[in-house]
Amino acid sequence: MKFKNLFYAKDDKFNITMSAKIINTSLILIIGIIFWNFIFSKLNYKSQGLSVFLEFKYKFIFGFFITIIISLFSLFFSLIIGSLLTLGQKSKFLPLHYFTKIFIEIIRGTPLIVQVYLFFYVVGTALNIENRYIMGILIMATFSGAYVSEIIRGGIDSIDKTQVESAKALGFTNFQKYRYIIFPQVIKRIMPPLAGQFASLIKDSSLLSIIAVNEFTKNVQEVDSITFTPIENYAVLALGYILLTYPISHLSKKLEKRFSYGD
């Protein structure tokens, strides 16, 4: 009975004991290690181990921090762009309403790689913005902003219309209605999809390597062109991105709990 409890959750609430947590996660790790050992044993690949990483430590770490900086700025601006686009979508002024609708459809419907090239080489050149970092942040923020906008809009639309009516009946102004009634409820609901979007944003920033933004992926590719040890290099890359995205999903779960009220 006790043994079974280590491997089965009692119910769908998943209140799991610490020992069961440790045993199950280690089990998965061990299976993973065995699997990859088996794969590599078939390859005859002579691993360089950590030597490549240690030799080019500076480039790895430099790229990692550039990615952090680009992501932070893109994240911030994508929230602003997303909010503005939502305002546009909710606007009763039709040209603005349709502009945002069409804009969002196009951004969400085309590959990021196309947008990166188009914005950088066409828009950037035409407007004389040559700084790759500024353009990179703008591109990522716009791309992600379109998704953020849809997340926010969905959150607002999911608020029951009786809430809006109550607020109206109580004499709240339109601004107060959003400030005190709608947004506090929306924030809780959009926290999980927003965290997912931000994790995507960080990973997608790797595509900026194609316009020679000197971020994490670009640095790793450069190292690889010298050392020809793709497995070691890309393993570092994968680990680096997990280090960045995992805290976001963890933080979002914490915030979700903080914003939950009595249910």
Next chain:
Amino acid sequence: MEINISNLNKKYDNQVVLNNLELNIKGVHSLVIIGPSGGGKSTLLRILAGLEIPEGGEITINNKTLLFNDSDLHEYRKTVGMVFQAFNLFPHLSAIENITLPLEKVHKLKKIEANLRAKTLLDKFQLGKHIYKYPPQLSGGQQQRVAIARAVALNSQILLLDEPTSALDPALTSEVLDSILELKKEKKDLILVTHEMGFAKNVADYILFIDEGKVLEAGEASSIFKNPQTLELKEFLGKTLKY
């Protein structure tokens, strides 16, 4: 309260909901509206709450004529309290915050004043133990009593209640009705739409029977229930009192 309504019309798409409705009452404290579903009683209440705009007609409440433009309606809504069918409490706010938020933000009361008023009312409606609970932690009856407290806290000229017990099971209905009866005893001006005929009899100074968008019958509670004049009211009472 004094209410005068003349030629009130309201349509949804092509369906006529209120059809030249007329009403003149004076010196009534509790007005109860009864009638079959779809007869227009909730619509009338929603117009009186400033939530719907009629196609035509004139409404005067306590000698003030209602103006149906956005800014006048917004000001007017602050002077009436409304309790809805489904408990429209704000789920992200505790019971007391549900009451104090409109007091502070709309009526510009100081936090201390608002808290005091809210606490007094919550105690009065036997919710003293639940002040800091959130709506999902309260029963349906408790939620609805908080909603009533929220509307009463506004010190509005009229309290409007739109079928406040229709979403509750019978055991919870009585605790809400007790609260409303309490308000009637204090001679608070209120207009109540309800399907609870027994309760209507108890709480009403004056009863309106509305069907097909018109006031078909109006009068003191005792006479309305004892001597219904119109065929429609006879039929309606026959059906509702049958079981």
